[in-house]
Amino acid sequence: MSKHKRLNTKILITVLIICAVVTVIIAVGLGPVSVSPITTAKILISRIPFLGSVIPQTWEQLDYNIIIGLRLPRVLLGLIVGASLAVTGVTMQALVRNKLADPFILGVSSGASAFATLGMLFGVFSFLGQYSLSLSAFIGSAVTIIFVYIISRTNGRINIPQLLLSGVAVSMIMDGVTNIITLSAPNALGLHNAAFWMSGSLAGAKWDYLTLPLAVLAVCMVVLMINYRGLNLLVLGDESAGTLGINVGRLQKLLILVASLMSGVTIAISGSIGFVGLMVPHFTRLITGGDHRKVLPVSALLGGILVVWVDVLARMVIAPEELPVGILTAVIGGPIFIWMLRRKQR
Amino acid sequence: MRLEIDGLSFSYCNGNTVEDITINVKKGEFIGIIGPNGSGKSTVLKNLYRALSPHTGTAVLDGENLLKMSYKKSAQKMAVVGQENEIPFDFTASEIVAMGRTPHKKLFDADTAEDVYMTHHALEHVGMENMADRDFQELSGGEKQRVIIARAVAQESDFWLLDEPTNHLDIGYQMQIFDFIKRLDVTVLAAIHDLNMASLYCDRIYVLKDGKIVLSGTPTEIFTPENIYDVYGVNCTVEIHPITKKPTITFLPEGF
Numbered sequence: 001m002s003k004h005k006r007l008n009t010k011i012l013i014t015v016l017i018i019c020a021v022v023t024v025i026i027a028v029g030l031g032p033v034s035v036s037p038i039t040t041a042k043i044l045i046s047r048i049p050f051l052g053s054v055i056p057q058t059w060e061q062l063d064y065n066i067i068i069g070l071r072l073p074r075v076l077l078g079l080i081v082g083a084s085l086a087v088t089g090v091t092m093q094a095l096v097r098n099k100l101a102d103p104f105i106l107g108v109s110s111g112a113s114a115f116a117t118l119g120m121l122f123g124v125f126s127f128l129g130q131y132s133l134s135l136s137a138f139i140g141s142a143v144t145i146i147f148v149y150i151i152s153r154t155n156g157r158i159n160i161p162q163l164l165l166s167g168v169a170v171s172m173i174m175d176g177v178t179n180i181i182t183l184s185a186p187n188a189l190g191l192h193n194a195a196f197w198m199s200g201s202l203a204g205a206k207w208d209y210l211t212l213p214l215a216v217l218a219v220c221m222v223v224l225m226i227n228y229r230g231l232n233l234l235v236l237g238d239e240s241a242g243t244l245g246i247n248v249g250r251l252q253k254l255l256i257l258v259a260s261l262m263s264g265v266t267i268a269i270s271g272s273i274g275f276v277g278l279m280v281p282h283f284t285r286l287i288t289g290g291d292h293r294k295v296l297p298v299s300a301l302l303g304g305i306l307v308v309w310v311d312v313l314a315r316m317v318i319a320p321e322e323l324p325v326g327i328l329t330a331v332i333g334g335p336i337f338i339w340m341l342r343r344k345q346r
Numbered sequence: 347m348r349l350e351i352d353g354l355s356f357s358y359c360n361g362n363t364v365e366d367i368t369i370n371v372k373k374g375e376f377i378g379i380i381g382p383n384g385s386g387k388s389t390v391l392k393n394l395y396r397a398l399s400p401h402t403g404t405a406v407l408d409g410e411n412l413l414k415m416s417y418k419k420s421a422q423k424m425a426v427v428g429q430e431n432e433i434p435f436d437f438t439a440s441e442i443v444a445m446g447r448t449p450h451k452k453l454f455d456a457d458t459a460e461d462v463y464m465t466h467h468a469l470e471h472v473g474m475e476n477m478a479d480r481d482f483q484e485l486s487g488g489e490k491q492r493v494i495i496a497r498a499v500a501q502e503s504d505f506w507l508l509d510e511p512t513n514h515l516d517i518g519y520q521m522q523i524f525d526f527i528k529r530l531d532v533t534v535l536a537a538i539h540d541l542n543m544a545s546l547y548c549d550r551i552y553v554l555k556d557g558k559i560v561l562s563g564t565p566t567e568i569f570t571p572e573n574i575y576d577v578y579g580v581n582c583t584v585e586i587h588p589i590t591k592k593p594t595i596t597f598l599p600e601g602f
Contacts, residue, residue, distance in 0.1 A: 097435075098434065229448045236442075242396055245419075245422070246448070247416075289441065289481075
């Protein structure tokens with residue numbers, strides 16, 4: 001494939017948005033009690049102001065409750081979480097100039113887990129109120145990434161091998177801390193909740209949970225899109241970026257802030273859903289090339305759609321029980337990661 | 347005077363230093379910096395494009411302090427072409443060239459027709475317009491370097507810093523790259539490895555040895571067998587070439 005035209009981005013994004021809408025309609029209907037897509041669509045449209053009154057009510061109240069009360073927030077959370085993970089992955093990969101980076105490799109999620117578990121089991125961060133879990137996970141991820149960043153800076157720039165190694169090391173430390181916390185947990189229920197949460201799950205999604213991650217995703221996405229040229233240039237290397245007019249130090253700090261904000265909040269809501277942040281940016285680049293103006297929106301959409309479908313799988317595979325979605329992404333994502341590593345060596 | 351470097355010094359933690367570097371570049375000049383490996387050519391340039399920050403000394407570009415200038419402004423005034431351009435992500439040649447437009451863009455600006463034109467024009471200048479949609483990673487070393495030159499053309503700055511831009515390239519590509527740059531009519535400060543190349547293209551040359559400037563002058567003044575022996579420790583003969591009227595250096599192996 002020496003010479004090739006890349007897909008028109010506008011068409012691609014439009015198609016993906018349609019896919020996302022269709023995904024929501026179908027995914028909302030799937031589960032132990034299944035609702036047909038047409039009924040689902042009608043119920044969803046009925047919720048839209050002005051349009052709602054046009055649709056005659058032909059559905060059962062139970063279906064309505066399941067769709068609107070239970071499944072829709074979960075599916076929407078899946079979209080937001082998937083998009084956030086994919087975009088965080090893109091950000092991290094640009095930051096470290098390496099396609100194999102993701103938030104988890106740099107230990108961000110381990111840090112978030114450690115702090116969030118501390119909050120869940122001992123109520124350390126309860127003074128933060130309603131958002132204590134999100135904020136504690138955020139603090140954990142920020143502390144970890146700043147720590148990793150400082151360790152791997154030599155002579156004013158990031159040393160990539162050192163960054164990855166210190167990410168692994170800090171990750172291990174944080175996992176150790178998490179284990180100490182869970183082992184010394186005062187109650188068994190908290191322990192079970194923490195274990196389930198850490199495996200990554202969208203179960204228990206409520207409408208209340210959507211606002212913060214959606215706001216964070218929207219703000220971060222805008223910040224990243226404004227800086228897409230900077231992201232592109234960062235990939236060329238610090239020196240080239242500097243000579244093409246980018247204040248590299250400032251951009252790196254901004255990206256670290258954005259990445260820890262998104263990963264921290266995402267992890268707090270849904271635990272550590274692995275590999276989405278690694279795979280989705282990689283596949284996006286296969287379609288769009290490396291330009292972040294295209295990579296950011298396309299990977300956000302792909303990530304959202306992917307997580308919704310894996311979550312559908314997670315609640316169908318061993319129904320009526322369900323698997324944490326993070327376990328499924330790990331089981332599916334692991335082999336793909338290995339394939340990518342092998343491919344890179346060729 | 348476009349660039350005035352005065353008393354610039356820098357030292358690495360491992361003890362390698364450049365000391366008291368004073369270089370002047372006038373408008374339209376092609377100035378070379380030569381010297382053996384490790385003499386500090388790249389270090390001097392890195393201090394100018396702020397990959398390193400000098401401990402003492404000043405650098406003034408067009409009457410303004412280059413070391414304190416915003417990155418955007420220095421990028422508008424000065425383009426930099428280095429020797430290695432490994433890009434780990436998949437960009438096409440034209441995407442790489444379009445990145446040269448960055449210093450002309452404000453935060454919310456989209457790409458305009460002018461950007462597209464400049465990108466195409468820059469690729470044409472280096473004869474790469476047919477490869478605009480090729481993946482950068484799949485290009486040969488010489489083609490990659492031409493794309494990077496095109497990026498600097500798209501940058502529209504008329505002062506160029508070159509850090510051994512033709513290193514690792516074979517002779518055809520070396521000449522081609524220098525010819526492209528010469529044709530642009532820009533002011534150039536270039537670290538050059540190959541003495542005959544420096545002789546062919548430079549108006550004036552500064553010679554670095556052990557981090558200090560030991561000689562400066564026109565190629566004819568600089569390239570004498572004595573000077574070359576002092577700096578590089580090799581024997582050679584120097585003739586003025588009948589066609590180019592430039593000094594041509596022939597190195598003599600042991601035994602001659």
